[in-house]
Amino acid sequence: MKANPAIKIFGLVIAFVLVAPTIIVVATAFTESSIITFPPKGFSFRWFEEVLTSRQWIEALQNSLITGAIAAVLAVVVGISLAMAAARGTAIPRTGLTTFALMPMLVPLVVIAIGVYLAFVQIGFYGNVFALGVAHSILGIPFVFINVLAALTNLDPRVEEAARASGASYPITLLRITVPQILPSAFVGGLFAFIASWDEVVVAIFLVTPGFKTIPVMIWSQVREGLEPSTSAVSTVLTVVTLVVFGIVALLNARKSKRTATS
Amino acid sequence: MTATQENPMRATTRTIDMPLAERKERGRAKGAALRLEAVRKVYGDNIVANDVTLDIEPGEFVTLLGASGSGKTTLLRMIAGFLEPTAGVITIDGKDVTSVPVHKRKIGVVFQNYALFPHMNVLKNVMFPLEMHKVPKVKRKELARDALAAVKLENFEDRMPSQLSGGQQQRVALARAIVMKPRLLLMDEPLGALDRRLREAMQLEILKLSRELGLTVINVTHDQEEAFTMSDKIALLADGTLIQYDEPAALYSAPVSEVAAEFLGESNRFEGQLVHEQQRWFVRADDIEVELTASAADGFAEGDRVVAVIRPWSISLSSADSDEQGSVGTVSALIYAGESQKVLVETPLGREFIVRRSLDSADEQLHEGQLVQLSWRPDHVVITRPR
Numbered sequence: 001m002k003a004n005p006a007i008k009i010f011g012l013v014i015a016f017v018l019v020a021p022t023i024i025v026v027a028t029a030f031t032e033s034s035i036i037t038f039p040p041k042g043f044s045f046r047w048f049e050e051v052l053t054s055r056q057w058i059e060a061l062q063n064s065l066i067t068g069a070i071a072a073v074l075a076v077v078v079g080i081s082l083a084m085a086a087a088r089g090t091a092i093p094r095t096g097l098t099t100f101a102l103m104p105m106l107v108p109l110v111v112i113a114i115g116v117y118l119a120f121v122q123i124g125f126y127g128n129v130f131a132l133g134v135a136h137s138i139l140g141i142p143f144v145f146i147n148v149l150a151a152l153t154n155l156d157p158r159v160e161e162a163a164r165a166s167g168a169s170y171p172i173t174l175l176r177i178t179v180p181q182i183l184p185s186a187f188v189g190g191l192f193a194f195i196a197s198w199d200e201v202v203v204a205i206f207l208v209t210p211g212f213k214t215i216p217v218m219i220w221s222q223v224r225e226g227l228e229p230s231t232s233a234v235s236t237v238l239t240v241v242t243l244v245v246f247g248i249v250a251l252l253n254a255r256k257s258k259r260t261a262t263s
Numbered sequence: 264m265t266a267t268q269e270n271p272m273r274a275t276t277r278t279i280d281m282p283l284a285e286r287k288e289r290g291r292a293k294g295a296a297l298r299l300e301a302v303r304k305v306y307g308d309n310i311v312a313n314d315v316t317l318d319i320e321p322g323e324f325v326t327l328l329g330a331s332g333s334g335k336t337t338l339l340r341m342i343a344g345f346l347e348p349t350a351g352v353i354t355i356d357g358k359d360v361t362s363v364p365v366h367k368r369k370i371g372v373v374f375q376n377y378a379l380f381p382h383m384n385v386l387k388n389v390m391f392p393l394e395m396h397k398v399p400k401v402k403r404k405e406l407a408r409d410a411l412a413a414v415k416l417e418n419f420e421d422r423m424p425s426q427l428s429g430g431q432q433q434r435v436a437l438a439r440a441i442v443m444k445p446r447l448l449l450m451d452e453p454l455g456a457l458d459r460r461l462r463e464a465m466q467l468e469i470l471k472l473s474r475e476l477g478l479t480v481i482n483v484t485h486d487q488e489e490a491f492t493m494s495d496k497i498a499l500l501a502d503g504t505l506i507q508y509d510e511p512a513a514l515y516s517a518p519v520s521e522v523a524a525e526f527l528g529e530s531n532r533f534e535g536q537l538v539h540e541q542q543r544w545f546v547r548a549d550d551i552e553v554e555l556t557a558s559a560a561d562g563f564a565e566g567d568r569v570v571a572v573i574r575p576w577s578i579s580l581s582s583a584d585s586d587e588q589g590s591v592g593t594v595s596a597l598i599y600a601g602e603s604q605k606v607l608v609e610t611p612l613g614r615e616f617i618v619r620r621s622l623d624s625a626d627e628q629l630h631e632g633q634l635v636q637l638s639w640r641p642d643h644v645v646i647t648r649p650r
Contacts, residue, residue, distance in 0.1 A: 156378060159379070162378040165343060165365055165366070165371070165440075166391050166392035167366050167369070167395035168391075169364075172395070181382055
């Protein structure tokens with residue numbers, strides 16, 4: 001079907017509006033001058049060099065990566081459990097569990113942040129990757145939950161019955177037959193959970209200390225002090241990591257659809 | 264089993280044509296005896312199994328036959344242990360297993376949609392039951408390979424289920440079901456998803472395999488042809504109730520009710536009164552009189568309301584003149600169906616007959632609108648009670 005030229009132009013404009021800020025930020029990261037200007041003056045990697053040799057930035061990068069990984073792993077474990085309970089359990093009604101699991105998406109972020117802050121400060125659990133990882137895992141749970149629940153719903157219950165008839169008890173069936181089948185979906189959910197943590201500022205701001213910062217928090221505080229091309233360079237790194245993760249997701253989905261197409 | 268003993272999965276003795284009694288004598292019926300006693304399953308107001316009592320002998324191939332919603336799958340699922348009956352007792356070899364969970368029943372189950380483990384290759388699929396039953400690791404591969412050889416899938420060990428055709432997947436499912444050498448094999452419409460030719464080939468193979476292993480098999484299907492081809496006995500179910508449980512031939516020639524007659528293939532049925540005149544028996548309806556033999560009338564009394572059943576194959580057609588005696592009608596449709604021809608004949612009083620003729624027979628060609636004479640032998644008429 002051929003699209004109407006007007007629709008095409010409209011689409012291009014929208015796409016440009018969406019992508020433009022990213023292009024501007026990335027472009028300014030390669031400037032030679034020491035202030036952010038657009039279009040950038042000249043071309044150099046000096047700001048990347050500065051960022052990647054700065055101990056502060058490297059530490060923030062490490063903090064962000066570890067926090068994201070912890071958040072993703074926790075979100076996968078909790079998300080799978082909740083999805084299993086929603087799909088297979090009978091104790092709690094499915095709609096109730098679904099609402100509960102999707103809550104982090106519905107509740108305003110700042111409310112979650114304050115809640116987590118109040119609770120964690122009480123017990124002195126803040127200013128490290130574990131505290132922030134736990135807090136961020138809350139935000140990642142809905143991604144894992146939705147993905148895994150969809151996968152569980154599409155599973156053929158007869159496959160589990162076949163395992164039972166083969167002599168496997170119910171727990172063994174879950175472990176050996178059900179979980180391996182939903183693992184790819186859980187992994188994709190985990191990647192989303194990582195991203196959710198990777199660029200998160202609001203909750204992070206409440207839990208950071210001067211000695212413990214993540215990249216988005218560093219960018220935030222630096223922007224408040226004054227714009228520098230190094231901020232653009234860090235933002236570019238942040239964006240590239242996100243794009244790579246989404247690339248992995250897309251690759252996994254492509255492989256999955258190819259596999260289902262051949263069967 | 265010792266290593267020198269013959270592997271039953273590789274047995275070559277022809278047992279497929281052997282009647283059950285002979286199979287038993289030759290020790291080929293090693294399967295389990297199964298008994299259902301007044302088994303009942305109720306969902307709310309819906310009775311899906313209505314006090315079904317069935318006795319299945321070791322080595323018997325029994326088909327649960329019925330339309331969808333007849334309760335045949337529910338019954339199978341209770342035998343397997345996926346469902347617990349509301350009431351009644353299920354025994355395997357005399358042992359009450361009614362509330363034994365499925366994984367402790369030592370049965371093989373084959374599902375319509377194969378239900379292979381999608382994340383395991385063929386060999387691992389077949390080895391899974393061995394692992395679950397704690398068969399020593401060193402023996403697992405060999406046993407799994409024997410099972411795969413039995414279903415003629417030797418060179419597919421490393422394939423994933425998604426790389427197999429439907430027929431191949433069903434063979435893997437079958438191998439997985441028999442690898443533990445269960446004595447009871449349950450099959451839930453195992454061939455329903457296969458095309459006709461493959462289905463017929465698989466019917467024969469499953470039959471052969473189950474006979475060679477001496478398995479007791481419970482097969483669920485709605486396909487009466489499959490039921491007649493494969494079964495020692497057929498349990499005909501309708502609305503959760505067991506209508507008739509008998510050998511296929513008996514079921515066909517002596518349906519106990521109109522429901523049974525109706526389900527077991529096309530039939531021409533005439534409801535009327537049973538009359539006995541001059542040593543001859545008739546079913547008399549408003550527009551037709553059907554003669555039957557005395558033995559067919561056995562168990563009925565003169566004056567009973569009965570239904571006479573004549574199978575489409577039992578009627579022969581010949582061209583007729585309008586003034587001819589007996590049943591005369593007009594050919595209203597000619598339908599070609601595989602190797603046979605279906606002829607619909609309408610009588611002047613508006614009754615429709617279904618007649619089947621073999622295509623390669625020397626019978627004369629018919630055309631629509633032709634006047635024909637219908638005839639059949641009285642010993643091809645059976646009677647049954649109206650619904």
